[in-house]
Amino acid sequence: MIPKSFLMSTSNFEAHLRHCERAGLMNLNMFSKAAVCCLNRPLLYLTAHLRLTSNLLTPENMNTILSALNTSVSFALDIADLNQALLDRTQFHEGAIEIHGDKVLVTPAFWKEVVHIFFSLFEAACVLWFFSCRSLPYWWTVYCLDGKExxxxxxxxxxLAEIHRSLRLLEAVLSNADVNQIERPKQNMITPMVNCVEGMVIEINEPPNIKGANVESVTLEMEVLAIGATNSSSPDLSHSVKQDPWVFMGLLGEQVNGHLRWRSPTEGRWRKFWNNPPIN
Incomplete structure (x- = not known):
């Protein structure tokens, strides 16, 4: 458990930004919330893959799934709120400097200190996207008992759009690129997450109609270059290898926007598991 004095929220975010260990506190809070999402996400996926008529959906199991749904979405929204709080306090104009006045304002340079929040941002994005785009309507009904769907x-x-914005910012900062430029910077370890969450944003706003369509899957992966190599317009591919992107968990066998898959040795096994008759 995180000591209460170290817990960050939108109400005390300003105070923690003044702390000498603010980057560590940010990572600590983000990681702890993402860990809860990771723990519950496989159960969250049952809200799409387990039929409501299944014999496995006993009252006890239903409560377990509903608890996982409530917990994962709640912690994902907490991560998103912390992300929003940081974005709101980031200055993007040229020549911006960090200000510690009545309100703490940071520059994109601070995002380099907390670059590893991309792990948590991606996990939160997966939870929010899956709940919005995959969970059966019944689970939305029980989640939104107050009628605020x-x-x-x-x-x-x-x-989700703000998480994508932050990942774009982290991608630019990691490449020492201008955070205000429209063009994407050189690819780096954040790029697969940016591409994936971009697909999530598109899908959540415009669900794909892929029935009967011949849509080719695209596998999101990370290109690792040898020291001294470059991933410019004419890279020397002999000095690069493809690896699994760095995240806590991938998509657990799902496809984003009808065609985006995650590179991982476990993705195929997850797909097989979800299609396994016993969970139907």
């Missing part, structure tokens, strides 16, 4: 869906769309 439209509000919650709109909020999740906005949070």
């Amino acid at each position: 439209d509000f919650i869906r709109t909020n999740i769309k906005a949070k």
